[in-house]
Amino acid sequence: MSTEYIGKPISRVDGRAKVTGQAKYAAEFNVAAGITYGYVVSSPIAKGKITAVNTRQALSQKGVLQVFTHENVPDFAWFDRSYKDQDAPKDGSPFRPFQNNEIQFSLQPIALVVAETFELARYASTLIHFEYEIDENLQSGIELNLDKAKKPKSYKVPVTKPRGDAQKAFDKSAIQHQADYFHGSEHHNPMEMHATTVIYGDDDKLTIYDKTQSVLNSQSYVKSVFGLSTDEARVISPFVGGAFGAGLRPQYQLYLAVMAAMELKRSIKVVLTRQQMFSFGHRPATLQKITIGASADGKLQAVINNTFSETSQFEEYTENIVNWSGFLYNCQNVSFSHKIVPLDVYTPLDMRAPGGVTGVYAIECAIDETAYKAGIDPLEFRLINYAEKDLNDDLPFSSKELRECYRQGAEKFGWDQRKAEPRATRKGNYLIGSGMATGAWEAQQMPARAKAMFTIDGKLTVSSATADIGTGTYTSMTQIAAETLGLPLEDVQFKLGDSVMPMAPLQGGSWTAATIGSAVKLVCDDVKGKLFKMARKLPNSPFADADDEDVIFANGSISLKDKPDVYYTLTEVMKMSEANYIEADVTSLPNMLKQKKYSRYTHSAVFAEVAVDEDLGTVHVNRVVTAVAAGRIINTKMARSQVLGGVVWGISMALHEDSVMDNNIARFINHDLAEYHVPVNADIKDVDIIFVEEHDEVVNPLGVKGVGEIGIVGVAAAIANAVYHATGKRVRDLPIQLNKLM
Template identity: 55%
Template sequence: MTDLIPDLRAPSAPEGTGRVKSGMPVSRVDGRAKVTGAARYAAEHAAPDLTYGVVVSGTVAKGRIKTIDTSAAEAVPGVIAVLTHENRKVKMRGNDLAYKDMTAPAGSPFRPLYSDRIFYSGQPVALVVAETFEAARHAASLVSLTYDVEEHDTNLLANLGRAYKPRPLKAGFTPPSSKGDADAAWDAAPVKIEAQYYNGVEHHNPMEMHASTVVYGEDGHLTVYDKTQSSQNSRWYISHAFGLSKDKVTVRNPYVGGAFGSGLRPQYQLPLAVMAALQLKRSVRVVLTRQQMFSFGHRPETWHRIKLAADRDGQLSAIVHEAIQETSRLEDYVEVVVNWSGQMYACDNIKLAYELVGTDRYTPIDMRAPGAAHGVHALEVAMDELAYELKMDPLAFRLKNYAEKNPLEDKPYSSKELRQCYQLGSERFGWKDRPIEPRSMRDGEELVGWGMATGMWDSLVMVARVSAVLHADGRLVVSSAASDIGTGTYTVMSMIAAEAMGLPMERVTFQLGDSTLPLAPVEGGSSHVSTVGSGVAGACEKLQKTLLKMAQAMPDSIFRKLQLRQVEFNDGRIHLRGQPDNGVSLSEVLAHAGKDRVEEKFLLTPQMLKQRKYSRAVHSAVFCEVRVNEKLGIVRVTRVVNAVAAGRIISAKTAESQIVGGVVWGISQALHEETYTDHRLGRFMNHNYAEYHVAVNADIHDIQVIFADEDDRVVSKQLGAKGVGEIGIVGVAAAVSNAIFHATGKRLRTTPMSPDKLLLGDHEVPLHSPPELN
């Protein structure tokens, strides 16, 4: 791909940005497009014959569709068709494999409008397509259905006893392992705790609702603008589910208004829009309503039991962490929930277990720091509990059990500056002034508490291809089918390329968000910088080598017999290292070679043999202050310091923004967010912004971010960087919980910690007859 894709309009830095180096606080190159409205999202791309689809949602949790009456809807002026499982003419393939996207778990993926079966409340049962959105929306309200209702069950806590081990697991999930005899060590220990923990369902609520605009071309080619975290994953799904050649489908996602995991898998509006476009041979747009945003994947409800034991000096002797999560009847969605408890602290006896309970809900999906947001919360609250049993400072207790190696695998860490995080964070927070006794600090009517927790997240590297094209006029265009879900991908990749080639930022364009671009992984797991970014660095290094060879071929070249390390690229020139005046412009190099452009491509593959010798992770230390009005049960998080070790920081401004955003969400998880189910109906009840509470500006106060000095060439040989997308949220809810205990002496073990729980105590956790997990 040599030129910018029409109507993609990849942004470049504004004039005057100039030269950049890693770690600089560079403003987003896509910022102007976003604040002026020039950035177009999935539901904002036009087509000359565009029609509008509105989804009709089912109202029962389980059963079969008995009748569908679409006559009233079809009579609405402007309605073109009402698609159902009964009149769908587009062929959809019949095997499960055809519907498995690149991130699908084990099982049978949900297929919209495929049959009369109802698997969950809110399931799409029809699609009304009309000439206008208003007509489609009105007609959708007129579709009438009857059902043969079957008995459903959506209650995880009532079914812990029927938990089972996951079926064959998805790639990237490591089943939990154990070592030693944790139960015996716990029984024999002089100091120990045992408790159960619970996390309620959370739903993604990005600003941009899920939408797909399918532009039907004259030759039947589909150009799809989709709200997704991977254009290539959406193309994969469409081509396989509908039996289309991938050459007949192009998917674009140049701008994504937040996703946080909700766009990892194609959501049902995508196949519905494609189905309608193929059947009607017209362009179709389908946008989910805010309420329908609650009708697909969510962060799963999770139950934990943790047992910790130590000797009287505070050395851990046993860690037991068992967890049960909900999944759908269709698929075994799995998360790495308990594994963190086998990695974070030195201990000779560790027992981990993880099982699932199938319920009549849609399959859960990854949400920011999947597994860790729940698993680390439970472990870190338990660690605080044991610290109080030992009468030790919680930070001192963690330092006492600091893991120099991965305790389960006995592998060294590729890099681990967690001690530095503890030091920097505690000093900035003022932790040394913290009295250990609960209820020892007060400010007027509010009790004041200080809590802390450790955070941890994987450092992932995947496979990616990158193209770099230098034009004779000095423009550099770098391309990969990456995604920018608001994290700053455009900016970071542009910075890496600009620094590598010695160009001002405004001369560099990074092109992403198109399935025809070079291969990129799904944007998730905090892997894009270490993967695509390393690919950008690799492509630019190949470009440098090519340009050096071309310069060596010039008459009387001063570069003959020189190696790459002996030259520099600056301001559109190649020159001897340390001698900026002793060189030649890149334009002259290309002109002499008779080229108007030069292109290099690079394939980034993980260094598996080297990496498997190490444990690879990012770490953090979270310190939190809360103020509690005990009479009203109101908690305010007034101060957070989050110290993070995430390798070399490429873009200081976007990296800090990611951590701040993670902390905000962690506060929201701790105090606000939960989707409640009426189990009689099997339905999420608060599926709107009025009743699904998220943190707002008034809930957020002082947040400070510190980055430890770290460089990891095992995770990223080219950059030394690791990811920061997930780590910001990990540990925050636990730090809030621990601060609440310090303020009040009341231990809350569930999320969210809403006012009723502070006033009445935890009541969601079943404190009787917990199951024995194997």
């Protein structure tokens, strides 16, 4: 029996629990008798003030316990502005409902009805009467408010400093390209709506089941806002039905549920409706003004990116959008600026590959356009301008197999069979086009802790307070632990999603495999070391004079490397040592001295073929090939699934997703899944995913880079470039809809 698991296509260890309904999500914990239900009332206006509230009729309904509004917020909800969540912009705090009578965005929560049944709470919400003073001076639509753009006080990622003289170099360039690239707001729509279930204990302690990408972030929030101790607020989130960034920051249903539970001393469940999922957080609408200059032989001379993105009136949200323009290619003259436009909307929120998917879309379309102007194949143009080092930070790459991504992706796609001229390939009434783009995403490692216990029956339990938002954390961590200690997979259990567990950062940024995986390996190495030490001390031990490099842990045993028939099972070591269990608790830290000398990224090459109906302008994506260099792959099956999901979302970004704002009332008018378009099965055809072999000894002890974000980066650009190749028409405003092609 082999105990080598890393790199294998292991099926999800939590798969059975999910398909049989045993996996419980935040709204499914019915563990308290007499639980109450909260229903959120949303504002029908986007800006103004509440001048009167009448809750008498709602409160008169038998079974309605309370209606919370700004007029009766409990004193203990003291709106601590010192709280900083892990994903907040600097000096920012999440929005808190009922702080005053001011309305700052459409669908803002303005009341919470608490009743003995959900149906009653929902009905009673219709009986509340509000009066408003409407502010007609709305700032809505980024394109209509560019005159109000400003430089933020700080950036989440500092904007790259200019190098050379970009404008002068552009003016002298033989090939010149200038264009604006835009995409509107896009909303997270995970299958699981945001929900919080609070169990109010007899000891006044709270057990909080929350939809979150970080139980510790949610715990820190409720502790800070409500003055609770760590012991008084335990947060649990064992399963998350998709999040994609929506669960990074505590959302308002958490605040409302905890507030109501503490005031009423009752357990409560608050679940947002699908429509209310459009009331917080979104990918910000962004306008990028790209200028590129190149020599006649296709070498980049200048790159300029001036970007405008939306934020709310009460918080400054920024993303790393412009830096990609100076990082992807070799150019000595670059200049960037990024300004934000305050609008009457809720603060935008990180959404899969935040900043990267936006910034790469614009520069990759602009690079494609420049290649056509130079008369050079788009792939060849990228190879001419291949960046051997990160010029933004003047650092070598820890590893970069992008050339191999280009080669393998192009070969699989059949790029060399492509006719260079736009509109040159037809199939019946369809114009066929091929496009490609480069993708990149940061490869980061964060500090984390992990705890392990190995028991005399040969079972290993490892835990860390991380999350699994569907990415496969349970499985990949089980694989790492099992292989490190040489145990059968079925003898290993990984636990997560509980604030009593060891510290872990929020799950996001594609750093979980690197971060938690490194901690899991380290803690299992600690257990391994303790077992080896015990084995050496046994009477007449064959390992007495052995060193670490002389032994192998495999198949539940420890054996001599040069004498595999000389071994002890690990349970024998435990029994002979009279030890019932071994515990270890470690902290894993990035090797900053080593890592800071390198630029660390995942890379990809995306190739897409589209068919555009010449009469109707409808766009169909026939096939996508994406080649990814992401270091060591822990689980090829789940990694493929992650990249596949990213490709689907990239298709969605290119052709479907658009949160349509009515600027007259500052409301997203398609705030439901009937009108907010996403792909269905019929929209997704052939998707080929290639993992390019890549070895990296810098990024982390495991050599992994993460694949959660890279799958989506570059896909929208590849499709937009393919649409041009098919039709000869450039659409620089996503999504590409038929009216823009007709």
